[in-house]
Amino acid sequence: MLEISKLVVAYGQATILQGVEFQVRQGEVLALLGRNGAGKSTTLKTIMGLLRPVSGHISFAGQNIDGIDPFRIARLGIGYVPEERRIFNELTVMENLEIGRQQARNGHAWSEEELFEIFPNLGGMRARRGGAMSGGEQQMLTIARTLMGNPSLVLLDEPSEGLSPLIVEQMAEAIQILKRRGITVLLAEQNLHFTEYLADDAVIMEKGRIVWSGAMKSLMADATLQARYLAV
Numbered sequence: 001m002l003e004i005s006k007l008v009v010a011y012g013q014a015t016i017l018q019g020v021e022f023q024v025r026q027g028e029v030l031a032l033l034g035r036n037g038a039g040k041s042t043t044l045k046t047i048m049g050l051l052r053p054v055s056g057h058i059s060f061a062g063q064n065i066d067g068i069d070p071f072r073i074a075r076l077g078i079g080y081v082p083e084e085r086r087i088f089n090e091l092t093v094m095e096n097l098e099i100g101r102q103q104a105r106n107g108h109a110w111s112e113e114e115l116f117e118i119f120p121n122l123g124g125m126r127a128r129r130g131g132a133m134s135g136g137e138q139q140m141l142t143i144a145r146t147l148m149g150n151p152s153l154v155l156l157d158e159p160s161e162g163l164s165p166l167i168v169e170q171m172a173e174a175i176q177i178l179k180r181r182g183i184t185v186l187l188a189e190q191n192l193h194f195t196e197y198l199a200d201d202a203v204i205m206e207k208g209r210i211v212w213s214g215a216m217k218s219l220m221a222d223a224t225l226q227a228r229y230l231a232v
């Protein structure tokens, strides 16, 4: 569904991604793992069109998307949840969701009620202003708002970061539901254990390169590999 080849990305003179290559299959959850500064967020931003690659290609559902504007990429069906939560503090939960609304895709459009089944907390605070929500609730609202755009692929940048264990569990459950609904998920994470039961496959980045890729099960069985590339 998503194919990235020989991707090179720089911030000014500094080359950050040095030939990143991996694929995400339709319907899977792929974990993009790596320590601080490995290049995970840079990869997601480039897929979303927020950074222009120096060279390399990105194709989504058979169409070349590198160098295309972010809003066009969103319209093609890619949803992006950045590391920093971006909700509107002055707007209510319902109003924040409304802002994310886009046309249906493949005959389905997420309704607020369906989203509240996935994120029950949000359903209990429909009229609450974004600014009066906890970090975890804001994180869930950001994901729910992204789903209002009816994406077929969702890029999640460290959704478990800074959340309490209980909220992390709810987040994991929400991602499971997305997967069951047929949504493809690219999950950038430092937290290997968060991805353990969610991801089918994993790729590991270090210093802007993919250093390992394979089944999540193989990674979980390999303590040496984990110790070498991940903060565990």
Ligand SMILES: Nc1ncnc2c1ncn2[C@@H]1O[C@H](COP(=O)(O)OP(=O)(O)OP(=O)(O)O)[C@@H](O)[C@H]1O
Pocket: 011, 014, 016, 034, 035, 036, 037, 038, 039, 040, 041, 042, 043, 190
């Ligand atoms: N706007 C920027 N200008 C210059 N360098 C940047 C910029 N953003 C990130 N970098 C550098 O690019 C490298 C990759 O950063 P990136 O944010 O992609 O890492 P990451 O894997 O997402 O890390 P983390 O797990 O800490 O979020 C780092 O060395 C970082 O310092």
Ligand SMILES: [Mg+2]
Pocket: 040, 041, 042, 083, 157, 158
């Ligand atoms: Mg990051």
